[in-house]
Amino acid sequence: MQLVRRHSALFALVAAGLLWGLTVPLSKLALDWLPGGWLTVVRFAAAAPLLALVSRRDLRRAFTPKILFAGAVGYGAVVMLQNAGIHATSVSHAALIIGAVPALVALISAATGKGSAGKLAWFGFALALAGVGIVAGGGGGGATLGGDGLMLASSALSATFVVVQSQLLKGQNPIAMTAVQMFAGALAGIPNAIVEGVPAAPATLAPVAALLALIVAGTLLPFALFAWGQSKVKPQLAGAFLNLEPLVGAAAGALAFGDPFGPVQLLGGLVILSGIALSTAPPRKRPEPARVVSRHEGRTHRTRPVRSSAPRDASHLPHQEWPRRASYVSSSTPPHSH
Incomplete structure (x- = not known):
């Protein structure tokens, strides 16, 4: 039964990582219509009620100050910084920096004593990060140092949130907790949205379609799947699956924005998958020490x-x-x- 739960959790984390890979290109399209603050508010305000309806029996228990604060920072602040970074840099650069999150999760977990990783897992983290660098190494038009800095700040906050979230999930319904945190994330984006002003009507239907896809495929499903999967495993194991995001994001960026994607990027994808396999493999059980047998043992006295x-x-x-x-x-x- 425990093995089945682990496999189910890993499947949920894989699905979340793949779906999150659509976030960067979809956000890039939606930002042609909505500014970053408005995109954060609309994205979470539309997804939260659906999750709340599914988990309505456990919502009251999830309304705690710690969970609300974590949602405001881990959802609201992270996504607003991410939106600003995506708007100012290329899709490939954004994907590269997001790929640093799993290694940051492992470092923060080890530094705070909330988790540890073996040598093989650390090698997997490094290998996956190297694969991310290969995938995004071709770069893309529009990359800036300021945009990359915003993406790095978003990634650092996101990694911290993953570590803290593993403690908050104890005794909570993951779906109810996600709904509450999305609500807090939407509230956190309101001040920024007010400063940005009321957006104009979209010039085409493309950003509207991108926004709808972002709400369902980039928010509703992956956040719920990741919260459920993370509640079953250690934070550094859950964080390893975030490496799938830059892989899918770079591929989508190549199709939608013309970023380079050829044999080098394909090689990088294989390296990423190899790193994930190493960092998520269950640790080997140490053999029990050999029993010392006395010279008198076994004799008939x-x-x-x-x-x-x-x-x-x-x-x-x-x-x-x-x-x-x-x-x-x-x-x-x-x-x-x-």
């Missing part, structure tokens, strides 16, 4: 009587009473004779 408190000369006693006056203990020497 004979018994000898212990000297009793009776007088040494027991010849006056009847022969039948002798065993009653002596107790026997284990010994490797022959018994004494009376």
Whole structure:
């Protein structure tokens, strides 16, 4: 049963990582219509009620200050920074920096004592990160240092959120908790949206379609799947599947924005998958230490009587009473004779 739960959790995390890969290109299209603050508000405000309806019985328990604050930062602030970074840099650069999240999750988990990773897992993190670099190494038009910096800040906050989230999920319904945190994320984006002003009507239907796809495929499904999968595994294991996001994002960027994607990017994709496989493999159980066997162990010991408190000369006693006056203990020497 435990193995089935682990496989189900890993399947949910894989699906979340693949769906999140659509976030960067869909956000890039939607940002042609809505500014970053408005996109954050609309994205979460549309998805939260659907999850709340599914998990309505457990919503009240999930409304706690810690969960609301984590949602405001981990959903609202992270996505607003991400939107600003995506708007200012290329899709490929954004995908590359998002790929640093799993390694950051492992580092934060180890630094805070909330998790540990073996040498093989660390090698997997490094390998997957190298694969991300290969995939996005071709670059893309419109990349800026400021945009990359915003993406890095978003990735650091996202990694911190993944580590904290694993503690908040204990005893909670993951879907209800996700709904509450999306609600908090939408509220966090309102001040920024007010500053941006009311957006104009879209010039074409493309950004509207991208927004709808972002709400369903980039928000509703992956956030719920990831929260459920993360509730079953350690944070650094869940974070490893975020490496799928830049792989899908780079491929989508090549199709939608003309970013390069050829044999080099394909090689990088294989490296990413290899790194994920290494970092998510279950740790090997250490063999139990060999049992030290005493040189006396296994021998057939004979018994000898212990000297009793009776007088040494027991010849006056009847022969039948002798065993009653002596107790026997284990010994490797022959018994004494009376």
